[in-house]
Amino acid sequence: MMANAAFKNLKVNGARLMKDIHHTAQWGKGAVWGSGVNDTGMSRLSLSSEDKLVRDWFVKQTKSLGCKVHIDAMGNIFAIRAGRNEGPATFMGSHLDTQPSGGRYDGVLGVLAGLEALRVLEDNKVSTAFPIGLVNWTNEEGARFPTSMVSSGVWAGSIPLERAHNLKEVGGGNATMKSELQRIGYLGDTPASYESTPLAAHFELHIEQGPILEAENKRIGIVKGAQxxxxxxxxxxxxxxxxxxxxxxxxxxxxxxxxxxxxxxxxxxxxxxxxxxxxxxxxxxxxxxxxxxxxxxxxxxxxxxxxxxxxxxxxxxxxxxxxxxxxxxxxxxxxxxxxxxxxxxxxxxxxxTATTFDADCIRCISESAEAVATEAGIAADDFMKEGMISGAGHDSVYTSKRCPTAMIFIPCKDGISHNPVEYSSPEECATGAQVLLGSVLRFDELRAAKA
Amino acid sequence: MMANAAFKNLKVNGARLMKDIHHTAQWGKGAVWGSGVNDTGMSRLSLSSEDKLVRDWFVKQTKSLGCKVHIDAMGNIFAIRAGRNEGPATFMGSHLDTQPSGGRYDGVLGVLAGLEALRVLEDNKVSTAFPIGLVNWTNEEGARFPTSMVSSGVWAGSIPLERAHNLKEVGGGNATMKSELQRIGYLGDTPASYESTPLAAHFELHIEQGPILEAENKRIGIVKGAQxxxxxxxxxxxxxxxxxxxxxxxxxxxxxxxxxxxxxxxxxxxxxxxxxxxxxxxxxxxxxxxxxxxxxxxxxxxxxxxxxxxxxxxxxxxxxxxxxxxxxxxxxxxxxxxxxxxxxxxxxxxxxTATTFDADCIRCISESAEAVATEAGIAADDFMKEGMISGAGHDSVYTSKRCPTAMIFIPCKDGISHNPVEYSSPEECATGAQVLLGSVLRFDELRAAKA
CATH class of the missing domain: 3.30.70.360 (Alpha-Beta Plaits)
Structure with a gap:
């Protein structure tokens, strides 16, 4: 069904992705790229001053790639690269905030792999049928403001805006989400709503946060839903x-x-x-x-x-x-x-309740992963694990209520996350980004074929 | 072996004992005698101002009975009623301090039953062969200064005086045992030592703090040792x-x-x-x-x-x-x-380590209990349980290292102690006091016979 030939030459630049990952790690714990991947963890609490710095960088990078960027009332940042046709963008997305003692892959990888995908499209002057977008969701971790995935929840209409705005930071401080959004300049004008910012789809690349892929020696997990x-x-x-x-x-x-x-x-x-x-x-x-x-x-x-x-x-x-x-x-x-x-x-x-991801999205991921496996000379069955269930919550659980959604997992060492020793290898990250790019392009083709 | 006839007319006054128990309960929680036995608990932390008040009362009562009273360096109060011969006194004793949310029987009963025994001796002008004593040990509970039975421990030579004096009150305050002994006027001149205040024996009446006597419907437990x-x-x-x-x-x-x-x-x-x-x-x-x-x-x-x-x-x-x-x-x-x-x-x-109480003391208690049973027309086996092991620690564990020691238990409701609902009935208390008096007199006769 897919004109796979069109994607063949589009390769993510793994070194560039890792450079972005380690470069942005400076905003959260002073990590120095090159000093060793496991030598520091991350502490980038949502709407902190460090979060502002990584957001500013994110906006600058996506704008420099020609994206239009808008921010909604929850500080969600949507960067959209135009396609040949008008219409909602096919999105990639995840989050740049971390746990107080977290790592540099959980959430961060999904955003920066999306950025790398946008870079590849721009480098290769790829023209997609519809716009391609990248979203950074606010306070996914719920570590500073105690509701996980609160901003995709507001976007989906599942959590009232006022309740989210009034969430106080944990630890006895007086800051609320709204006051901190104002302070760092990310209280946007666009209503936080799937109606104001409709998504044609949401693809999220994430570390597994569990041990299954590593134990089974698979490189890609295709997630069919959440527990x-x-x-x-x-x-x-x-x-x-x-x-x-x-x-x-x-x-x-x-x-x-x-x-x-x-x-x-x-x-x-x-x-x-x-x-x-x-x-x-x-x-x-x-x-x-x-x-x-x-x-x-x-x-x-x-x-x-x-x-x-x-x-x-x-x-x-x-x-x-x-x-x-x-x-x-x-x-x-x-x-x-x-x-x-x-x-x-x-x-x-x-x-x-249990979340079932979209069949079209899953198919796009599966075909993309198969193509990457073939390119690498690996049998698809050795390369990927289908039908995984996400144990953790993700923004994709909320987006799936309002648009076709699916997730891609890559292995992480010993299944550990929310911990400074959280780790996925550069090769694993690059493979995930490559599958993400292929999935989005396949979904775009699918939309074009249906249009 | 014992001239039991001599004791036959010596009866404790149960009403007077209960009056003392409820009267002294005012120092610790404002309990009003007659307002119902279970309506308040006790909170008389060691060396608190309430503890000073009950100590002052204790000294006054024992002096009024003709006792000589001295206080040692741990605030242990020794009241001694003279006998026909010089020598160490046969002691009764326990403690007047309570848990922060305790009852009015744990420890208190042992001291006030001893006081009642002294009253009976005085009322009846009983002349004993050797002195009879009553001791109130300081900070048995370890609730305020965090070492249980610390002052009988110092007396026995098991705990260094300085370590005990330097114990700080729990909860972050600066008061030490020594500073509080000084403050309430109970830092005595006598060294806290079994050498300075030798005891010929130590008999301690206590509520069981367990459910066995109640479950087996026995009125007296004869304690052969501690776990x-x-x-x-x-x-x-x-x-x-x-x-x-x-x-x-x-x-x-x-x-x-x-x-x-x-x-x-x-x-x-x-x-x-x-x-x-x-x-x-x-x-x-x-x-x-x-x-x-x-x-x-x-x-x-x-x-x-x-x-x-x-x-x-x-x-x-x-x-x-x-x-x-x-x-x-x-x-x-x-x-x-x-x-x-x-x-x-x-x-x-x-x-x-396990404590084994003294065989002579146990025999005195056993014979005393048997006499009380006979007097009440109850078979000894239905009345008392021999060979009990104390699960809780008591000052008697330390005294047993330096003098013949044994304990008498009475039932307590549902086995509960360290709790405001801690309860033994007036009849149970009086029975215990009667057995205590008989035990001490029997031990005195034993000493006389051996002399």
Missing amino acids: VYRWHTITVGGRECHTGATTFPHRSDALLTAARMISHSHVLASEFLSLASTGVLTLKPGSTNTVPGEVTFSLDIRSGADSQLMLLEEKLKQDFETIAKDELVPGTTRAGIKGRGCSIEWQLDSTS | VYRWHTITVGGRECHTGATTFPHRSDALLTAARMISHSHVLASEFLSLASTGVLTLKPGSTNTVPGEVTFSLDIRSGADSQLMLLEEKLKQDFETIAKDELVPGTTRAGIKGRGCSIEWQLDSTS
């Missing part, structure tokens, strides 16, 4: 008592009960081909010789399908009830220890 | 990763590993007829969507015998090593979940 997740806070109520004077049958040990629940949640999640994780746990009163009377813990459950997750949650609720009563659930043994039981309360904090 | 305990801090090292993007086989989940250890410690402790408890647990980094990379938790293990505890500890170390490697220990199932494993480190924080 459903539900975040709960669970409170177990027991009774404080003296550790020395109270025998097991007389205890209502909130921590032992929580420990059994955490342990069991992994067994059940595994049975349901899903994930369960506890990242937060607090207890009262917190004394070595007092059995805890109350424990609160987070339970993050995720699955590829909404129905599967709800089945898991139902079973967790049943079994946690049993564990709270200090009765056995299948697969546990306790050598006759049975206490007086505890109370349990569930609170749903946050939820996101 | 050995060892307090460890265990650090589990894993690796932070994203909860959504990292499948189970790729995780080193420090919290899941700790949860399995905590759960398993109870199984093993049960098998070894011992106790295991975790009261403190902290984790890093503490984010719902990040698998914890490090967990630190306390492990308090206790047993009736040192050798038994060391066997338990050895097995715990073996099995925790296995769990850290993410391998199965007997009695666990995990539905095929196996991650990458974690590191584990043990640190021993505190230890106390």
Whole structure:
């Protein structure tokens, strides 16, 4: 279906991409390009002064490539390279902000690979059927203003503008998103909305943030959607008592009960081909010789399908009830220890339904990856993994509500992200950028064919 | 062996004892006697202004009974009623300080029951062979100055005076034990030492702080010793990763590993007829969507015998090593979940070997309790439980290193202590005081017979 011949000579410049990655890393932690890739991490919080500097650079670079740039009320920056026809642009995009102790690939790669794609189009005087765009979304990480992907969320109509503008920075400061957008000069005139800035498509290249591609030795992951997740806070109520004077049958040990629940949640999640994780746990009163009377813990459950997750949650609720009563659930043994039981309360904090990416976008990525594999003399099956599910949230989850969307993953070392040691090799980054470029061009051709 | 007839008419006045308990409760939380026994708890931190008031009252009461009172360098107050012969007194004792959110029986009962015993001796003009004493130990709880039983520890020569004097109050204040002893006027001239204030014996009446007597419907527990305990801090090292993007086989989940250890410690402790408890647990980094990379938790293990505890500890170390490697220990199932494993480190924080109380003292208590049972028309076996092991620490653990010692327990409701709802009935308190009086008199007769 695609006139692949037209793309054959378009090659991203991997060295230029890496230079951009390391050059922009100066705004966030004073990283010096050439001093070694892993020697510093990144700390570029959204709407910080460092974020302003990288934004200014981004605007300058895209304008120098002939793009029209506009900024919306959430500080999202849209750079658009004209095509032969009018109409919404086929976009590439991700985010330039990082975690407080993050790396230089998460988000950054997706934006800078898009920039490299625009450079290649310009270098080769490529004329696309429709405009090609590149977007930098504001505060994807939610690390400074505590809502992840908030600005693509506003764009999609899922989060009210006012609520987003009023988000206060974490850590007790008084700055809000709006005040910081004003301060750094990125409170744009365009309403933050899919109606004001329609996207024909959104392609996002991202590091996997997981270990699968590395483990399976694949270079490209084609993402078919994002997991459903539900975040709960669970409170177990027991009774404080003296550790020395109270025998097991007389205890209502909130921590032992929580420990059994955490342990069991992994067994059940595994049975349901899903994930369960506890990242937060607090207890009262917190004394070595007092059995805890109350424990609160987070339970993050995720699955590829909404129905599967709800089945898991139902079973967790049943079994946690049993564990709270200090009765056995299948697969546990306790050598006759049975206490007086505890109370349990569930609170749903946050939820996101499963996202299914667009079939056309996925096909464009798949064909682009296949072409890159062929060029490299590698069998497609050895090169790419199809049907991946993103475990993390991304701006693409929101854009997929309003335009055709899909994502491309590249491997990252040991599956680590949100950490200074986050790393993907220059070759992996270049391969991802090449697949991104090919995907966008294929989507443009598809639009042209449909027009 | 004992001339029990001599004691037959000596009866404690239960109403007077309860009046003292509720009267002194005004110094600590404004409790009003008669407004209901459970309506307030106690907060009488050691060497606080409230502690000064109850001490002043204690000194005044014992002096009014003809006792000589002296105070040592740790603020321990010794009141001594003369006997027919010179020599060290046979002591009763416990402590008047409480937890910040404690009750009015833990410690307080032991001192005020001793006072009631002295009142009975005085009312009846009883002449004992040797002096009878009553001691109020300073800062038994360790709640304000963070070492439990610190002043009986100094007296016994187990804790250096200077270290005790320099203990700072918890919560960031600058007060030390010494500065507070000076402030409230209880830094005594007598050296805090078993050599300066020798005790012929130490009898301590205490609420059980556990549920056994209540469950078995016994009125008196005869304590043969105190448990050995060892307090460890265990650090589990894993690796932070994203909860959504990292499948189970790729995780080193420090919290899941700790949860399995905590759960398993109870199984093993049960098998070894011992106790295991975790009261403190902290984790890093503490984010719902990040698998914890490090967990630190306390492990308090206790047993009736040192050798038994060391066997338990050895097995715990073996099995925790296995769990850290993410391998199965007997009695666990995990539905095929196996991650990458974690590191584990043990640190021993505190230890106390098992204490065996004095056989003569135990015999005196046993005979005293039997007499009270007979008087009440109750079979001794229904009335008292012999051979109990104290799970909690008490000043008697230190006194037993330097003089014959034993303890008497009475039931407390639901086994609860260190809590405002801590409760023993007036009848239970009076029964305990009666057994205490009889024990001391029997020990005095024993001394006379041996002299």
